[in-house]
Amino acid sequence: MSQPVIQLKDVAKVYRTGEVEVHAVRRVSLEIQSGEFVAIMGASGSGKSTLMNMLGCLDRPTGGSYVLDGTNVAALSRRQLATVRNHKLGFVFQSFNLLARTTALENVELPMFYTKPLQSSRVRRERATEALRRVGLADRLHHRPSQLSGGQQQRIAIARALVNQPQLVLADEPTGNLDTRTSIDIMGFFQELNDAGITIVMVTHELDIASYCKRIVVMRDGEVISDTVNNERRLAHHELAELSQAEQKAKLAP
Numbered sequence: 001m002s003q004p005v006i007q008l009k010d011v012a013k014v015y016r017t018g019e020v021e022v023h024a025v026r027r028v029s030l031e032i033q034s035g036e037f038v039a040i041m042g043a044s045g046s047g048k049s050t051l052m053n054m055l056g057c058l059d060r061p062t063g064g065s066y067v068l069d070g071t072n073v074a075a076l077s078r079r080q081l082a083t084v085r086n087h088k089l090g091f092v093f094q095s096f097n098l099l100a101r102t103t104a105l106e107n108v109e110l111p112m113f114y115t116k117p118l119q120s121s122r123v124r125r126e127r128a129t130e131a132l133r134r135v136g137l138a139d140r141l142h143h144r145p146s147q148l149s150g151g152q153q154q155r156i157a158i159a160r161a162l163v164n165q166p167q168l169v170l171a172d173e174p175t176g177n178l179d180t181r182t183s184i185d186i187m188g189f190f191q192e193l194n195d196a197g198i199t200i201v202m203v204t205h206e207l208d209i210a211s212y213c214k215r216i217v218v219m220r221d222g223e224v225i226s227d228t229v230n231n232e233r234r235l236a237h238h239e240l241a242e243l244s245q246a247e248q249k250a251k252l253a254p
Helices: 048-055 080-089 102-113 121-134 150-161 179-197 234-250
Strands: 005-017 020-032 035-043 063-068 089-093 168-172 200-206 215-220 221-228
Touching: 005 048, 020 035, 020 048, 020 063, 020 179, 035 179, 048 063, 048 168, 048 200, 080 102, 089 150, 102 121, 121 150, 150 168, 150 179, 179 200, 179 234, 200 221, 200 234
Parallel strands: 035 200, 035 215, 089 168, 168 200
Antiparallel strands: 005 020, 005 063, 215 221
16 A cells, blocks of 8 residues: 555644643544545534644644655644645635635636746646636636635635645535535535545535545544444435436426
8 A cells, every 4th residue: 555645643732821721632643545535523622623724734733743645744844834735735615715806717826826936827827727627617717706606616616726736635614605405516526536536635514424425534522533434425426316306306296
């Protein structure tokens, strides 16, 4: 087996407020292989978001070690961490985090402005266009977020996460602001990306969303309490087809 994309060993995160210590993450050890689709579940306060921030190099552990694609991130400077985030990681958030006054194409181009050497405007535009085509929005390049549905906005956010061809996509509650059908659609797209070889780690508190993943890690009080392979994984394209058939029958019913 090849080297894991993520290797956590006894990782801990302690926040200090005056004399009070809050143990957000407690000695978590975890490995994620290339090509996995992992859900990290837990209630509010379980430590899942803190763990995700450390996986995304947005926060440093106060104990233990984190190796990302063979690199010990604890030894990196802030500038080096920023480079890792830009080249190796793609982020998808619940709130989309799109710039309201820019087009879909311009939103997807943004991460490429932070790469070195800076790509030409032609290359940036070509890559952003291809990323939007990949998520099914080739006909929405010049639309602003306010002109698009929630599902379309999330697809723009996914295209932005993919444009620098990261080894790992981190998704934080990516369906939290979406209705049921659109949530299934987005999870189906994540399944397609994963089937194409992209490693995905997703934080969610919803079991029905986690059930689309291949592996489910559950946290409580900062600790991993279970880590299981999901042998009954739901397939989004099947569910969307069944939903469409049910809606069609409802329309034809007297």
